Amino acid sequence: xxIQTKNISxxxxxxxxLDRVSFEVEKGEVVVIIGPSGSGKSSLLRCLNGLERVxxxxxxxxxxxxDKDKKSIHKVREEIGMVFQDFNLFPHLSVLGNLCxxxxxxxxxxxxxxxxxxxxxxxxxxxxxxxxxxxxQLSGGQQQRVAxxxxxxxNPKIMLFDEPTSALDPEMIGEVLxxxxxxxxxxxxxxxxxxxxxxxxxxxxxxxxMDQGKxxxxxxxxxxxxxxxxxxxxxxxxxxxx
Amino acid sequence: xxxxxxxxxxxxxxxxLKNILFFLAPAIPMTIKLTLVSFTFALFLGFLxxxxxxxxxxxxxxxxxxxxxxxxxxPLLVQIFFIYFGLGKVLNLDRFLAGVIxxxxxxxxxxxxxxxxxxxxxxxxxxxxALSLGMTPYQTMRYVILPQSFRIIIPPxxxxxxxxxxxxxxxxxxxxxxxxxxxxxxxxxYFVDFHTWLVVGIxxxxxxxxxxxxxxxxxxxxxxxxxxxxx
Ligand SMILES: Nc1ncnc2c1ncn2[C@@H]1O[C@H](COP(=O)(O)OP(=O)(O)OP(=O)(O)O)[C@@H](O)[C@H]1O
Ligand SMILES: [Mg+2]
Numbered sequence: 001x002x003i004q005t006k007n008i009s010x011x012x013x014x015x016x017x018l019d020r021v022s023f024e025v026e027k028g029e030v031v032v033i034i035g036p037s038g039s040g041k042s043s044l045l046r047c048l049n050g051l052e053r054v055x056x057x058x059x060x061x062x063x064x065x066x067d068k069d070k071k072s073i074h075k076v077r078e079e080i081g082m083v084f085q086d087f088n089l090f091p092h093l094s095v096l097g098n099l100c101x102x103x104x105x106x107x108x109x110x111x112x113x114x115x116x117x118x119x120x121x122x123x124x125x126x127x128x129x130x131x132x133x134x135x136x137q138l139s140g141g142q143q144q145r146v147a148x149x150x151x152x153x154x155n156p157k158i159m160l161f162d163e164p165t166s167a168l169d170p171e172m173i174g175e176v177l178x179x180x181x182x183x184x185x186x187x188x189x190x191x192x193x194x195x196x197x198x199x200x201x202x203x204x205x206x207x208x209x210m211d212q213g214k215x216x217x218x219x220x221x222x223x224x225x226x227x228x229x230x231x232x233x234x235x236x237x238x239x240x241x242x
Numbered sequence: 243x244x245x246x247x248x249x250x251x252x253x254x255x256x257x258x259l260k261n262i263l264f265f266l267a268p269a270i271p272m273t274i275k276l277t278l279v280s281f282t283f284a285l286f287l288g289f290l291x292x293x294x295x296x297x298x299x300x301x302x303x304x305x306x307x308x309x310x311x312x313x314x315x316x317p318l319l320v321q322i323f324f325i326y327f328g329l330g331k332v333l334n335l336d337r338f339l340a341g342v343i344x345x346x347x348x349x350x351x352x353x354x355x356x357x358x359x360x361x362x363x364x365x366x367x368x369x370x371x372a373l374s375l376g377m378t379p380y381q382t383m384r385y386v387i388l389p390q391s392f393r394i395i396i397p398p399x400x401x402x403x404x405x406x407x408x409x410x411x412x413x414x415x416x417x418x419x420x421x422x423x424x425x426x427x428x429x430x431x432y433f434v435d436f437h438t439w440l441v442v443g444i445x446x447x448x449x450x451x452x453x454x455x456x457x458x459x460x461x462x463x464x465x466x467x468x469x470x471x472x473x
Contacts, residue, residue: 051370077376088371092389101385102375147371154375 001060002027002158002189003048008057010043010213017043019213020057025206027157030190032200032221035210036236041193044210045160048191049080062157078106081151085163087143089135095122095146096131099153107154114153121149125179141172145179152183159183161192197240201225209233255437262428262441269424270445276341276420277407283346284406285399288353295358306354313351319412321348326416341413349406353399360395361387400457404450411446421445 003025010018017040025031033041046052048059050066050073059066061076090098099118103109109117122128125145135143144164151159161180165173177199184190184203194200200207200221207224209217209232217230228234294306313321325347326340335343364387372382414423425442429435 046370049374051373074376074378077374080374082370082374084367084371086367088365088367090368090371090386090390092393102372102377105381105385106376151375 001025002062003191004058004060005048006058008044008047008054008059010040010047010052010054016213018047018054021210021213021215022057023208023215023218025158025189025191027189028187029205030184030188030192030203031206031208032204033191033193033208033210034195034197034200034236034240035216039210040213041210042162043213045082045162045191045193048160049077049082051082078154079156080158080160081154081156082160083144083147083151083162083164085166087135087140087147087167089143089147089150091135094132094134095127095138098135098146099150102150103153117153118149121152122146124152124182125149126175139172140168141175144168144172144176148176148179148183158189158191161190161194163193163195165194165196195240197225197237209236211236258434258437259441262434262438263445265428266421266424266441266445269419269421272418272420273407273410273422274449276338276345276410276413276418277403280342280345280410281349281403281406283342284349284353284402287346287350289357291350291354292357292361295354296361310351310354313348318344318348318409319415322412322416337413337416337418340416341410341418345406345409345413348409349402352402356395356398356402357391360391363394364390396461397457400453404453407449407453408446 001024003023005024006022007020008018008022009016009020019040021040021044033044035041043052047054048061048066053068062079064072064075064079066072066076090101093101096115096118099121100111100114103114103117104111107114119128119131122131125148127142127145127149130138130142130146135146138146148159148164164180165176168176173196177196180190180192180199181203192199192204204221206218207221208215209224209228209230211232217224217228217233224233225237228237291306291309294302295310297303297306322341322344325344326335326337329335329343330340368386368390369382372386373379377385410420411422414420414426417423419427421442425438429438432438
């Protein structure tokens with residue numbers, strides 16, 4: 001098991017964002033998380049890499065227990081790459097600069113090595129010709145592919161995607177999903193929050209349905225999509241599949 | 243009036259202005275030096291206070307807030323008096339140092355607010371992206387946040403710099419021989435107040451105008467990536 005959470009809970013004041021969430025992910029598994037807005041999907045991902053601290057419960061990533069100690073948070077972050085809905089590229093750096101920065105300051109790679117890694121990854125996401133562009137000069141789909149390459153440059157064992165295509169125009173969604181499919185085929189462990197049910201059907205091993213901070217239902221992709229049991233899952237799916 | 247007399251009058255006016263200019267010119271470097279040294283000090287202090295304003299530590303945070311409110315609520319002239327005549331006597335400060343401390347402290351409060359706002363203007367997604375790449379909070383500040391804030395704060399900081407050049411004239415009150423002080427000396431010797439203050443004013447104007455030209459030139463040259471139109 002590469003990800004294991006036991007009864008994690010998270011509150012924001014009165015609001016319970018996560019309510020005793022437990023689940024496990026095997027190495028190489030692709031898990032898609034679905035659920036209505038505000039159900040705690042983003043909070044869950046952010047807790048996994050310590051961007052948000054859980055109030056109670058336990059998270060173990062690749063054998064490392066995530067606790068208050070800064071070192072464990074740091075170690076875990078080195079194992080996990082994260083891709084955000086609104087890309088969050090660094091606007092003051094070129095594409096290459098975006099990919100190289102953390103390699104240099106976190107992984108302590110030298111200029112040459114980090115550049116070589118970056119160029120390989122840019123080639124992989126089909127943006128080698130954009131290496132000297134700045135984020136503002138790229139389309140949304142291109143920016144998101146750069147963001148994926150930037151995360152991969154750190155050689156993570158796990159990739160978290162928080163609605164990676166929700167901010168994109170429809171014609172750009174495909175190019176990003178394509179990159180993600182390749183990653184999945186290569187055996188990357190992935191946790192993907194998305195409303196792209198087609199992508200889930202094709203790529204996901206498992207689907208988790210969340211509502212109001214709880215996991216309502218989880219299981220194999222076909223089972224959840226074709227014969228969901230919980231009425232809330234049924235209601236949600238009938239809405240998104242429409 | 244015959245033409246000859248008019249010409250004579252005009253040339254005598256120019257002669258007076260020229261005399262004043264020659265008298266004042268040696269004091270200009272002091273104004274520049276005073277402004278540069280005080281503002282550098284103000285930047286340094288303002289940066290620390292600006293960061294302190296964003297601290298998670300409640301004590302540091304409220305102390306820096308008190309500092310800013312206090313300094314901004316007292317006229318610079320009073321601060322100059324206080325530092326030169328009050329603290330100066332105890333600490334044995336000369337006029338220049340007293341001026342530097344007064345302007346530096348005063349402007350640090352304004353700069354701190356600008357710097358704080360510049361840091362807060364950066365979207366929290368930038369922090370999350372940097373942290374999720376494994377960067378430490380320090381590295382995040384150093385390589386991701388500050389370079390972006392820097393470009394946002396250049397114009398307001400430049401405005402403060404120009405304002406501090408003008409405010410440096412207040413230090414003339416404690417007898418530091420900078421531009422305004424030299425103007426007063428000239429006036430008390432020759433009693434041509436109109437001409438004297440006209441020339442002093444024009445010299446300040448020339449300095450502030452060239453500075454603002456320089457700033458807009460630099461702004462264009464280092465145009466910010468990512469703050470233009472997204473396409
Ligand atoms: N930093 C925060 N401070 C206060 N409340 C928050 C914070 N982050 C999230 N919340 C709240 O926690 C709940 C869960 O939010 P979360 O972003 O995890 O939901 P989500 O499932 O990702 O929703 P969406 O589909 O809209 O992205 C929401 O009600 C949200 O308003
Ligand atoms: Mg979300």
